[in-house]
Amino acid sequence: MSWRCPECRSTALDVSVETWARLFQRCGDFETDFDDALDHSHEWDDDSPMKCRDCGHGALTEEFKVRESSAVCPNCHQPLPVEKFMRQDRE
């Protein structure tokens, strides 16, 4: 599985994740610190916001997901992505 910008084809992407942070509370004020959390795991899925670092296009990760065809790259033997126009025709 892979992700690619549907607008410019870039793979330079940022994704919004859910993670744990330490909550500090003092005198009615509060702040969070990611480095002090005991659990540094983070999660994201098809409904997480994703943003292209090259063109700025933003959408849910589902829109960036590359549908792979049965065709295989002759060099690396990985499945080739189905082009955007083929996805739109199928839907």
Ligand SMILES: [Zn+2]
């Ligand atoms: Zn882009």
